Amino acid sequence: MRDKRKRSGRLRSGIIVIVAILVVIGVSFVYVKSVEEKVExxxxxxxxxxxxxxxxxxxxxxxxxxxxxxxxxxxxxxxxxxxxxxxxxxxxxxxxxxxxxxxxxxxxxxxxxxxxxxxxxxxxxxxxxxxxxxxxxxxxxxxxxxxxxxxxxxxxxxxxxxxxxxxxxxxxxxxxxxxxxxxxxxxxxxxxxxxxxxxxxxxxxxxxxxxxxxxxxxxxxxxxxxxxxxxxxxxxxxxxxxxxxxxxxxxxxxxxxxxxxxxxxxxxxxxxxxxxxxxxxxxxxxxxxxxxxxxxxxxxxxxxFTVLSLYVLGIQRRKNEELRKTHQELETNEQRYEIVMAQSKDIIFEWDIKTGHIYHSDTFRQKFGFEAPTEGFPEMIIETRGVPESDEAVFMQTYSKIADGEPYSEGEFRVYDSCHYPLWCRSRVSLIVDENGAPSKGIGILMDIDEEMREKEKIMEAAEKDFLTQTFNKGAAESRIQLWMKENADSQKAGLLMIDVDDFKQVNDTFGHISGDRVLREVTKKISGIFRESDVVGRIGGDEFVVLMKNIQDTEAVTRKAQEIIRIFESCRVGVQKKYCISGSIGIALFPENGTTYKELLGKADQALYYAKAHGKNQFVYFKEG
The missing domain is CATH 3.30.450.20 (PAS domain)
Structure with missing residues (x-):
């Protein structure tokens, strides 16, 4: 009977051991399967x-x-x-x-x-x-x-x-x-x-x-x-x-x-x-x-597992080992962005919208010369004057759109580097939502476009210049003069000089267009040199120029400049022996006495110019009503 109970006890123990082993095996495979699904x-x-x-x-x-x-x-x-x-x-x-x-x-x-x-x-x-x-x-x-x-x-x-x-x-x-x-x-x-x-x-x-x-x-x-x-x-x-x-x-x-x-x-x-x-x-x-x-x-x-205590110790040890491996795997996954960051010279960032925490790639420090901010984004950038005041609205709007739930946002603004030099940047941000569809994170790129923007400014400046004389071309001169008049109609005075080279066609016919172009370049270079940098000098026709003298106190200043222009023409000579003299005529209209728009003022100056040419040329004439 005792032997039977022993055998029965051993059988139950064996069954328990086998069941325990099968349970452990089953749990292990379920665990491995869950890890595979998580990794996938x-x-x-x-x-x-x-x-x-x-x-x-x-x-x-x-x-x-x-x-x-x-x-x-x-x-x-x-x-x-x-x-x-x-x-x-x-x-x-x-x-x-x-x-x-x-x-x-x-x-x-x-x-x-x-x-x-x-x-x-x-x-x-x-x-x-x-x-x-x-x-x-x-x-x-x-x-x-x-x-x-x-x-x-x-x-x-x-x-x-x-x-x-x-x-x-x-x-x-x-x-x-x-x-x-x-x-x-x-x-x-x-x-x-x-x-x-x-x-x-x-x-x-x-x-x-x-x-x-x-x-x-x-x-x-x-x-x-x-x-x-x-x-x-x-x-x-x-x-x-x-x-x-x-x-x-x-x-x-x-x-x-x-x-x-x-x-x-x-x-x-x-x-x-x-x-x-x-x-x-x-x-x-x-x-x-x-x-x-x-x-x-x-x-x-x-x-x-023949000894229950060893089994318990073994399973506990193995569980601890598996937990350690799992933590290592999770830490590895937290670095997943580093692969993408290493592929680009641009700055990649991840912004936690709910906490304001932001993480930038190491390229930020290399680009701007200081450690990237980590908390209170984006408000902290404004509070610490990280961007010029004129760019603050664009900066905040770029990230506010993402925080409000828009899937994508883009903006161009300047960011101060460690030397307080504003670098042009373009930020592109994509939204990631949480399981409830609420804005969770912003993943984006901060690109250095400073060289590109400076180059565009140069191109736009070149687009406003006349190819031959490097003064403003017709369209640029008109727009700049019209804008100044609009902004200063009630506070400032100005003189508009319309300048024409007398008998310039004869210069081209006698000495050729190359010599004619050389004359125009020489004359405009000298004329530009006598005016302030704030004044507008432009070429509006083949041999016609316009000058806006801003912020004058009286007509005496305009008269002196007109006399200097006449002397410039008289000192300019053409031909191999430099014996052929040229001259120029000038028509002058005053702002705002003679007109408050560019078109109106230019018409008055043109009438004065016509009078100067019709009465002997090589002189300047102020517009007079009647």
């Missing part, structure tokens, strides 16, 4: 964040190139030259060398494009192209991939309108080959195993990453996936519908024997989509260590 979830989140940043970089590249073409269009539109003129072609060549495009062309309103290659001008017709038609109605456009008429490589074209006196007279176009865009996809993710495609909403793939894992034969998502296996039979159809509706999402599939995860999201340009792919082996390799540990854990349990 975090990998998907990281894949989405990388996609958002990559799409932002692509938008930045195209936005910058559109802005460069707009600046070029402003320079061309500010001239009075025909689009096919040699000076325009020379400017086009310089633009082509300065920008990243394969080709840059200028197109007339008739659709005839002029492109300079190897110091030769080529023409071709683009009147039937959609991007040309859009640009001619004032819409800057980025085309979808097309094959040029010369059957060269498939291309993407950017086109912006050229304005001249508020009228569109043509278009500036820049062209990329699709192979030029591959580098936008070559972002090293997941230790080089991740890769990307760019596709249109209809599934047509037009750019493929150079990564060796990428399927170079993938040309259309709707047809080329037929040899792939989808765990969800409706996954492909769901992706197609989402892309047609402009939505983002993920799809899991098996291609070439390997399970892959694809994240698709709109780029924000035309109907383009960015497809980011990672092989499932990335998830599996990260979880493999935990699986092996669980297997070792089970084997150890089988060996030591």
């Amino acid at each position: 979830e975090e990998t998907g989140q990281y894949l989405e964040e990388v996609g958002i940043q990559s799409a932002a970089l692509i938008r930045q590249k195209f936005d910058d190139d559109i802005e460069n073409l707009k600046a070029a269009a402003v320079v061309i539109g500010a001239t009075d030259l025909a689009l096919s003129d040699d000076q325009i072609m020379e400017a086009l060549r310089q633009i082509d060398e300065a920008l990243d495009f394969r080709d840059v062309a200028v197109v007339g309103a008739d659709g005839v494009a002029y492109e300079i290659k190897d110091n030769a001008v080529y023409t071709f017709d683009v009147s039937d192209k959609e991007h040309f038609r859009y640009a001619m109605v004032g819409v800057p456009v980025i085309s979808n991939p097309t094959v040029p008429k010369d059957n060269s490589e498939e291309s993407i074209v950017m086109a912006v309108p050229i304005y001249r006196e508020d009228t569109i007279i043509g278009v500036v176009m820049g062209r990329y080959y699709l192979t030029d865009l591959i580098e936008l996809l070559d972002v090293n993710t997941f230790d080089g195993k991740g890769y990307s495609y760019m596709a249109r909403r209809n599934g047509e793939v037009f750019v493929t990453s150079n990564n060796e894992n990428a399927d170079k034969t993938l040309k259309n998502l709707n047809t080329d996936f037929e040899d792939s296996y989808f765990e969800n039979p409706f996954a492909l159809q769901t992706m197609q519908v989402n892309m047609l509706e402009g939505k983002s999402g993920s799809v899991s599939y098996v291609w070439n024997g390997t399970r892959r995860i694809m994240r698709y999201l709109p780029v924000g340009i035309n109907d383009w989509y960015l497809l980011s792919v990672v092989p499932n082996e990335v998830v599996e390799s990260r979880a493999a260590g935990l699986v092996m540990q669980a297997a070792v854990f089970c084997c150890v349990l089988f060996g030591v």
Whole structure:
């Protein structure tokens, strides 16, 4: 009986041990499975964040190139030259060398494009192209991939309108080959195993990453996936519908024997989509260590579980080890942004909207010379005078939009560096919401555009200058004079001098246009030298100039300047022997006595000029009523 009870007790103990072991094994596998799912979830989140940043970089590249073409269009539109003129072609060549495009062309309103290659001008017709038609109605456009008429490589074209006196007279176009865009996809993710495609909403793939894992034969998502296996039979159809509706999402599939995860999201340009792919082996390799540990854990349990106390100690030790590994994994995931940060010279940041905490990449300290702020963002930047007062509204609006729930925001403002020098920056921020749909985080890029903005200022300044004399051109002179008159109508006086070179046609006919141009440059240089920097000196015709003397006390100052101009003309001589003398006539109108608008005052000065020429020339005359 006792033996039977012993046997029964041993049997119960054996059953308990076996059940305990099976429970432990089951719990271990459930734990490992949950870890794998967690790793896969975090990998998907990281894949989405990388996609958002990559799409932002692509938008930045195209936005910058559109802005460069707009600046070029402003320079061309500010001239009075025909689009096919040699000076325009020379400017086009310089633009082509300065920008990243394969080709840059200028197109007339008739659709005839002029492109300079190897110091030769080529023409071709683009009147039937959609991007040309859009640009001619004032819409800057980025085309979808097309094959040029010369059957060269498939291309993407950017086109912006050229304005001249508020009228569109043509278009500036820049062209990329699709192979030029591959580098936008070559972002090293997941230790080089991740890769990307760019596709249109209809599934047509037009750019493929150079990564060796990428399927170079993938040309259309709707047809080329037929040899792939989808765990969800409706996954492909769901992706197609989402892309047609402009939505983002993920799809899991098996291609070439390997399970892959694809994240698709709109780029924000035309109907383009960015497809980011990672092989499932990335998830599996990260979880493999935990699986092996669980297997070792089970084997150890089988060996030591004969003694209950050892079993308890072993399972506790193993649990502690697993918890430590889990904490290490979580700490690793918190550094996931470092991979993206290392790929860009721009400053990447993550802003916790609810707490005001913000984390910047190390590039911030390198760029501005001090440690990035971490708390109270963005209000603390304003309180510490981190941006110029004139830029505070734009700065706050950029981040307030994200805090209010807008999915994307962008702004350009200046930020003081450690030497209190204001650097121009462009901030682009995307919103991440929490599980309740409330704003949670802002992920963004802070880009240094200081050199770009300074260069634009130079281009705009050049666009206002007359090519020959480097004084203000007709349009710039008029706008500056009109603005000053509007702002000072009730407080200041001014004199408007209209200057004309007497018999200048005879100079050109006798000595040639080169000598005539030299005379104009010499005269305007001397005339500009006698006026203040605040005065406006402009060329409004071939040999006609206008000067606005601001803030005068009386007409005596104007008279003295007019006399100096007459002496300048008398001292300027033409010809090989410098024996031919020139002269000039001046008509003067006073502000506000003779008029309060530029058009009115210029008309009065022109009447006085006409009188001076009709009564002997080489003199100045004030306008008088009647």
